[in-house]
Amino acid sequence: xxxxxxxxxxxxxxxxxxxxxxxxxxxxxxxxxxxxxxxxxxxxxxxxxxxxxxxxxxxxxxxxxxxxxxxxxxxxxxxxxxxx
Numbered sequence: 577x578x579x580x581x582x583x584x585x586x587x588x589x590x591x592x593x594x595x596x597x598x599x600x601x602x603x604x605x606x607x608x609x610x611x612x613x614x615x616x617x618x619x620x621x622x623x624x625x626x627x628x629x630x631x632x633x634x635x636x637x638x639x640x641x642x643x644x645x646x647x648x649x650x651x652x653x654x655x656x657x658x659x660x
Contacts, residue, residue, distance in 0.1 A: 579604050581658040590657070 582604055591597040614626060614634050623633025 579608055585657045588657075 582600070585591070586597050586601055586604075589597075591600055612635075614632050615623065617623070617625070617631055617633050620633060620635075623635055626632040626634060
């Protein structure tokens with residue numbers, strides 16, 4: 577579902593150095609899989625607690641995904657790539 581906008585971004589030279597661009601392209605060729613963002617605290621004690629749901633927590637790295645968007649050159653560029 578999200579692969580095409582990522583391929584467009586790669587083709588536009590938005591990932592540097594080239595070795596990383598090729599790495600991402602090969603991952604896209606294998607296909608993207610769903611990614612869980614939370615889990616039960618009984619199996620994962622290192623997450624961020626979900627307010628109002630003490631038996632679940634968010635994966636700690638999940639908050640880092642938003643940092644990739646803030647690192648974009650501009651919000652307009654992110655919109656051009658259909659990221660927001």
